Every structure is written in C-alpha cells, then in structure tokens.
Amino acid sequence: MKILVIAEVQENDVRHASRSAITLAKNAAEAANGEIEIAILGNDIEAAAVAASAYAPTFTLSDATLAHATADRYGAAIALIAQQREADLVVAASTTQGKDCVARAAAQLGGAMVTDAIACENRNGKLVWKRTMHAGGVAAWVAVNGAPVIVTALQSAFEPAVPSEETTVTALDIDVSILPSAIQFESVSIKQSTRPDVTEAAIVISGGRAFKTAEDYERLIGGLADKVGGGTGSSRAAVDAGIAPNENQVGQTGKIVAPDLYLGIGISGAVQHLAGMKNSKVIAAINTDEEAPLLDYADFALIADAYEAIPEMIEKL
Numbered sequence: 001m002k003i004l005v006i007a008e009v010q011e012n013d014v015r016h017a018s019r020s021a022i023t024l025a026k027n028a029a030e031a032a033n034g035e036i037e038i039a040i041l042g043n044d045i046e047a048a049a050v051a052a053s054a055y056a057p058t059f060t061l062s063d064a065t066l067a068h069a070t071a072d073r074y075g076a077a078i079a080l081i082a083q084q085r086e087a088d089l090v091v092a093a094s095t096t097q098g099k100d101c102v103a104r105a106a107a108q109l110g111g112a113m114v115t116d117a118i119a120c121e122n123r124n125g126k127l128v129w130k131r132t133m134h135a136g137g138v139a140a141w142v143a144v145n146g147a148p149v150i151v152t153a154l155q156s157a158f159e160p161a162v163p164s165e166e167t168t169v170t171a172l173d174i175d176v177s178i179l180p181s182a183i184q185f186e187s188v189s190i191k192q193s194t195r196p197d198v199t200e201a202a203i204v205i206s207g208g209r210a211f212k213t214a215e216d217y218e219r220l221i222g223g224l225a226d227k228v229g230g231g232t233g234s235s236r237a238a239v240d241a242g243i244a245p246n247e248n249q250v251g252q253t254g255k256i257v258a259p260d261l262y263l264g265i266g267i268s269g270a271v272q273h274l275a276g277m278k279n280s281k282v283i284a285a286i287n288t289d290e291e292a293p294l295l296d297y298a299d300f301a302l303i304a305d306a307y308e309a310i311p312e313m314i315e316k317l
C-alpha cells in the first residue's frame with residue numbers, strides 16, 4: 001500500500017498537526033504493510049521539505065502561485081500528486097486547510113473520504129477507521145469502499161511523529177499552469193500573540209460565561225495562562241458574548257484540543273464544549289456550581305468564585 005501524507009508547512013518546518021497526521025500514516029503503514037511518502041506544496045519550501053524528509057521521503061511542488069493554500073488550486077494539485085505517486089491512501093491533518101483542500105482532492109480523485117480519524121486498524125485485510133461523530137458523543141469504526149482512500153487525522157488523537165534521519169527530497173514534475181485559479185488570495189491577518197495556540201499548548205486555561213467582560217477574561221484567564229506558559233481557550237458562550245476571541249473557542253464548532261492539562265473555569269461543560277476537550281490528559285475545573293457537568297469529567301475540581309480564586313493562584317504561582 002502506498003501512503004501519501006500531505007504535510008502543511010509552518011515556519012520552515014512541518015506543522016505540528018501534520019506531524020500527528022504522519023503518526024496516523026505510520027500506524028496505517030504498520031497495519032497494512034504500507035510505505036509512506038510525504039508531499040509538500042507551497043513557495044520557498046526547501047527548508048520545510050528537508051525537515052519533512054526526516055519522517056519519510058518527501059516530494060515537493062513549489063511555485064510562487066502556491067504561496068497561499070487556495071482550495072481550488074491546492075485541491076487540484078493534491079489530486080494530481082496523488083495520481084502521479086499512485087497513492088492508495090492520502091492522509092492530511094484535520095485542520096481548516098486540510099479539510100478545505102483535501103476534500104476537493106477526494107472529489108476529483110473519485111475517492112472515499114474519512115474525516116477526523118482517531119485510529120485505524122486492519123480487519124480482514126482492510127483498513128478500518130475510528131472517527132468521532134455526533135459532537136463527540138459516538139466513536140464509530142467505519143470502512144469505506146472506493147479508491148484512493150483520503151483520511152484527515154484529528155490532531156488531538158495522535159502524538160506528533162518524531163523525526164529521524166533525513167531521507168530524500170524530490171521536486172515533482174507537475175505543470176502548475178493547468179491548476180484552477182478561481183479563488184484569489186486577498187490578505188491574511190495573523191494575530192500576534194506570545195501565547196501558544198490553543199491546539200498546540202500543553203496547558204490550556206479556558207474561560208466561560210462566568211467572566212463579565214473581555215478585560216476580566218484577558219486579565220484572569222490570560223494572566224493565569226501566562227504564569228504557566230499555557231494557551232487560552234474559551235466556551236462558545238464567552239465568544240458569542242464578545243468576551244473571548246473567536247480563535248480561542250473550544251468545542252464542536254470550535255477547536256479540538258487534548259493538552260496535558262485543561263483547566264475550565266466558569267464553564268458548565270455542555271456536550272458541545274466537551275466534544276472539544278474531553279480527551280485532555282488531565283482535566284481540572286473551577287466552578288461555583290458543584291453540579292456543573294464539566295465536574296463529572298474533571299480529575300480535579302475547585303468549588304470557588306473565579307474572581308477570587310484566579311487572582312490568588314496568579315499571586316502564588
């Protein structure tokens with residue numbers, strides 16, 4: 001079985017989420033006696049390709065017109081790469097870019113798609129995939145018919161792959177002038193923050209509707225996160241109220257995280273929120289209500305007012 005990982009690039013390296021996708025690819029390779037290759041698309045990707053080659057032989061498609069991941073161009077390019085490399089299985093990260101571009105490639109290839117995979121297994125010679133459904137309420141094993149199979153890996157389910165010795169980097173021979181360009185890149189606005197992204201932080205301090213203002217959220221949740229080098233998360237209620245930034249939202253319609261420690265403060269633990277964090281290694285909660293559902297999932301709980309507890313914690317840390 002030929003397995004092709006579509007890896008995303010971040011700061012001349014393989015993006016953290018793509019390293020988790022490589023782990024899923026390795027699991028699949030072990031289960032089905034497969035071989036892994038990596039493909040990287042973009043512009044100025046030489047250093048990232050060398051970094052990727054420490055996981056598996058790497059193929060590049062580099063061009064100025066691929067500097068930004070517009071879905072029509074990337075989708076078509078990924079389909080062409082999968083065809084050229086004769087991939088039986090294409091694996092990508094379940095990121096916004098991964099879902100956007102790889103789903104288009106799957107349609108163009110006429111393949112079978114599995115999103116948000118959390119495990120794979122060989123059953124009677126066929127790979128089957130475990131994926132969460134219904135806001136994380138159900139974990140189902142699914143088998144898909146058709147080829148190639150295209151899978152996105154849920155980052156929180158897989159440890160990032162560890163690099164070993166550099167292998168080879170080969171430039172692909174694909175004519176980029178035939179790629180569609182109906183979608184044009186306009187601009188990107190990246191919020192500068194010294195805090196780790198909520199999906200990549202080892203510790204996530206998350207705040208909910210208990211916080212009355214954006215200033216309180218930043219001072220208390222942000223202040224505590226900074227003390228422990230953590231990222232900041234939030235419930236959707238806090239985002240909808242304009243208290244927490246949109247990119248911090250954890251849950252079914254937000255980001256899915258599985259940090260070493262998730263501390264949910266003033267968050268009730270609605271099923272849609274749990275869908276985004278219940279696989280965290282250690283869960284702690286601070287809440288005034290000892291019957292808040294999040295406490296059923298918590299390894300540690302403090303029944304206290306966030307406005308009193310957090311300043312005390314910040315002072316003591």
Ligand SMILES: Cc1cc2nc3c(=O)[nH]c(=O)nc-3n(C[C@H](O)[C@H](O)[C@H](O)COP(=O)(O)OP(=O)(O)OC[C@H]3O[C@@H](n4cnc5c(N)ncnc54)[C@H](O)[C@@H]3O)c2cc1C
Nearest residue numbers: 208209210235236237251252253254266267268273288306
């Ligand atoms: C289709 C759909 C998708 C959704 N997607 C998401 C999603 O991705 N993420 C998400 O989070 N939600 C999502 N929701 C919303 C979800 O159902 C809940 O409404 C939301 O999670 C509640 O946020 P909360 O826990 O902050 O607020 P609440 O449920 O109001 O809970 C606030 C908590 O704070 C506690 N509290 C109050 N004051 C204090 C204090 N001073 N100190 C300590 N504790 C205090 C309260 O006891 C309570 O437990 C979705 C809903 C729908 C319908």
